[in-house]
Amino acid sequence: MGKGCLSVKSLSKDYGQKKALAGVSLEVKEGEIMGLVGPNGAGKTTLIKLVMGLIKPSSGLVSVFGRDEKELGAEDRRRIGYIADEPFFYDFMTVQQTIEFNQGFYPDWDHEKCAGLMQRFHLPPDEPVKNLSRGMKAQLALILVLAQKPDLLLLDEPLEGLDPMRRLEFLNLVLEDFMEREGRGVLISSHYLEELERLADRVAFLHEGRLLRVAEMEQLKVEEKTIRVVFQKEPPEALLNMPGIKAVQKEGKTGYLLTIEDNFNAIYEACCNYPHFILEIYHRSLEDMFMDYSGRDQ
Amino acid sequence: MNMSNLIRKELLQMRWILIVGLIFGLALAVIIVVTFHYMEQVVAEIPPDLMELLARYEVTRELLFIFGDYSDYVWSQWNAKNLYQAGALLSIIMAASQFAGEVSRRTIGFYLSRPVTRREGFAAKVAAGMIMLLLVFGGAMILIWIVSAIIGLSAEWGRLWGAFIISLVWLSAYYLVGCIISILNKEPIAAGVITGVAAIFLSLPGLFTATRDFSLFYQMRAVDFFIYQQPVFTSLIYGLLVSGVLFGIGMKVFYEKDF
Numbered sequence: 001m002g003k004g005c006l007s008v009k010s011l012s013k014d015y016g017q018k019k020a021l022a023g024v025s026l027e028v029k030e031g032e033i034m035g036l037v038g039p040n041g042a043g044k045t046t047l048i049k050l051v052m053g054l055i056k057p058s059s060g061l062v063s064v065f066g067r068d069e070k071e072l073g074a075e076d077r078r079r080i081g082y083i084a085d086e087p088f089f090y091d092f093m094t095v096q097q098t099i100e101f102n103q104g105f106y107p108d109w110d111h112e113k114c115a116g117l118m119q120r121f122h123l124p125p126d127e128p129v130k131n132l133s134r135g136m137k138a139q140l141a142l143i144l145v146l147a148q149k150p151d152l153l154l155l156d157e158p159l160e161g162l163d164p165m166r167r168l169e170f171l172n173l174v175l176e177d178f179m180e181r182e183g184r185g186v187l188i189s190s191h192y193l194e195e196l197e198r199l200a201d202r203v204a205f206l207h208e209g210r211l212l213r214v215a216e217m218e219q220l221k222v223e224e225k226t227i228r229v230v231f232q233k234e235p236p237e238a239l240l241n242m243p244g245i246k247a248v249q250k251e252g253k254t255g256y257l258l259t260i261e262d263n264f265n266a267i268y269e270a271c272c273n274y275p276h277f278i279l280e281i282y283h284r285s286l287e288d289m290f291m292d293y294s295g296r297d298q
Numbered sequence: 299m300n301m302s303n304l305i306r307k308e309l310l311q312m313r314w315i316l317i318v319g320l321i322f323g324l325a326l327a328v329i330i331v332v333t334f335h336y337m338e339q340v341v342a343e344i345p346p347d348l349m350e351l352l353a354r355y356e357v358t359r360e361l362l363f364i365f366g367d368y369s370d371y372v373w374s375q376w377n378a379k380n381l382y383q384a385g386a387l388l389s390i391i392m393a394a395s396q397f398a399g400e401v402s403r404r405t406i407g408f409y410l411s412r413p414v415t416r417r418e419g420f421a422a423k424v425a426a427g428m429i430m431l432l433l434v435f436g437g438a439m440i441l442i443w444i445v446s447a448i449i450g451l452s453a454e455w456g457r458l459w460g461a462f463i464i465s466l467v468w469l470s471a472y473y474l475v476g477c478i479i480s481i482l483n484k485e486p487i488a489a490g491v492i493t494g495v496a497a498i499f500l501s502l503p504g505l506f507t508a509t510r511d512f513s514l515f516y517q518m519r520a521v522d523f524f525i526y527q528q529p530v531f532t533s534l535i536y537g538l539l540v541s542g543v544l545f546g547i548g549m550k551v552f553y554e555k556d557f
Contacts, residue, residue: 049407052407052410052411053410053416054407054410054411054556054557055556055557056554056556072415073415074300074413074414074415074418075413076413077412077413077414077415078413080411080413082411084407084408084411086404087408088403088404088405088407088408089405089408090307090311090405090408091403092310092311093310097310101303101306101307102412104300104303105300105303105412105413105414106413
C-alpha cells in the first residue's frame with residue numbers, strides 16, 4: 001500500500017458540551033479500503049462530514065492527498081467521491097438532468113460507465129428524482145460517484161435501506177471500480193458488518209467520538225478469537241494476564257473464556273502447555289467485536 | 299465551468315419564481331405607462347379654479363407633481379414604489395429559498411460536495427439571485443421604455459436608467475441581507491419572515507431627514523439622484539460599497555457555517 005490518500009490528526013468536533021469527535025487520528029492509504037465501525041452516535045458521519053468540509057473541526061487537521069482540506073481547490077475536490085448517509089438530490093430534476101448537472105463538474109467524466117450502470121440498474125432517465133425509491137436513489141448516487149472516477153471514495157452508510165441483493169451489487173461495484181485502477185482509497189462506514197468484513201482491508205472502531213482501535217482485517221481474523229479452556233487445575237495469574245487478552249470470563253471451577261485481540265499464537269501455546277481437559281477456539285466476527293467495543297464503557 | 303454549472307442549476311431551480319416575477323414585472327410596467335396615459339387626460343380636464351383649491355392640500359400637490367411630468371411620474375411609480383416593494387418581496391423569496399431552502403430540503407450536502415469551494419458556492423447563488431433581479435426588473439424597465447415609445451410618451455431616459463441602476467444596486471444590498479439571514483436559518487419560512495422584519499428596521503432611518511442616508515430603502519428609491527440632482531456616482535458607489543461589505547459578510551458566514 002502506498003502513501004496516504006486521507007489523513008486526520010487529533011480531529012475533534014464539539015457541539016457545545018457534547019463531543020461528537022474527540023482527538024481522532026487515522027489514515028487511509030492508497031490502495032486501501034478502510035471500514036468505519038461504531039454504533040449510532042459514534043461519530044462516523046461527523047468524521048466523514050469533516051473530511052468533506054461540510055462541517056468545521058473544533059481542532060485537529062484533515063489532509064487529503066497531502067493537502068490541508070481547507071486549501072483544496074476544485075481540481076483536488078474532483079478526486080473525492082462522496083455518498084451521504086441518505087442521498088438527497090434536487091427534486092426538480094429528472095435522473096438525466098441530475099447526471100448532466102453532475103458531469104459538468106468533471107472533465108474526465110466516464111460516459112461509458114455512466115450509461116452502462118444506467119442500463120444495468122434500469123433507471124428511467126426521464127423520471128423525476130423525487131419519484132425514485134430509496135434503493136434507486138442509492139443506485140443513482142453510486143452512478144454519479146463512479147462515473148466521476150474519484151481517487152478517494154467516502155461512503156457514509158451507503159447500504160442503509162437497501163435489500164440484500166442491492167447491498168451485494170452495490171459492494172461488488174465499489175470493489176470492481178476500486179480494483180480497476182491503482183492508488184485509490186475508500187473510507188466506508190456501515191452497520192452491515194458481514195459485508196464490511198468481506199470488503200475492508202482495515203477497520204476502525206469508533207465509540208462515543210473516540211477511536212478505540214484500528215486494525216488490519218487479516219490481523220483481526222487471525223488474532224481476534226475466543227479460547228474456551230477448562231484447565232485441570234487453577235492456572236497461574238500470569239497466563240490469564242498475558243498481553244493480548246482483552247477479557248477473561250470464568251466458567252465453573254477451572255473453566256475460562258478468554259477473549260483475545262492480539263498475540264493469539266503465544267496465548268494459545270501457553271494454554272496448550274498448561275494441563276487442560278478441553279481447549280476450543282472460536283472465530284470472532286466483526287459483529288462480535290463491534291458488540292465488545294460498543295459496550296466497553298457500559 | 300463550475301460556476302456556470304451552479305448558476306444554471308440555481309436559475310433552473312428558481313424558474314417558477316422567475317416566470318411569475320416576469321409576468322408580474324411586465325404587467326406592472328404596462329399598467330404604469332397606460333395609467334399615466336389616462337390619468338394625464340383626467341388631470342388636464344380639472345378646471346383651473348378647482349386646481350387652485352386642490353393645490354392647498356399635500357396630496358393634490360403630489361398628484362400634480364406626478365402627473366405634471368412623465369419622467370417624474372415613471373420615477374415615482376417605478377423606483378419610489380413598485381420596484382422597491384416588488385423587489386423586496388422577490389429578494390425575500392429568493393434568498394430564503396436559496397440557502398435555508400437548500401438546508402431544509404437536505405440538498406446542501408449534495409451541493410457542497412460538488413468540486414467547488416464554499417466561496418464559489420456562495421458566489422454562484424448570489425450571482426443567480428442578481429441575474430433574477432436584473433431579468434425581472436430590467437425586463438420591466440425595458441418594457442416601460444418600449445410601451446412609452448409606442449404610446450408616444452417621452453421621458454428623460456438617461457436619468458431614469460441612472461435611477462434604475464441605483465435602485466438595483468440597493469435592491470441587491472437588501473437581497474444580500476436576506477441571504478445572510480437565510481444562511482443562519484434552517485427553515486425558509488423563518489428566514490423569510492426575519493428578512494421581512496429586517497426590512498422594517500432598515501427602512502426606519504428613512505423616515506427622518508437626519509438619518510435617511512442610512513436607510514437602505516430610502517437609497518433604493520434613488521431620491522438623492524433623481525430629485526435632489528446629486529451625481530449618479532454618489533449613490534451608486536455608496537450602494538456598491540454597502541453591497542460589497544454585505545457580500546463579504548455573507549461569504550464569511552457561509553464559509554464558516556456547519557451543514
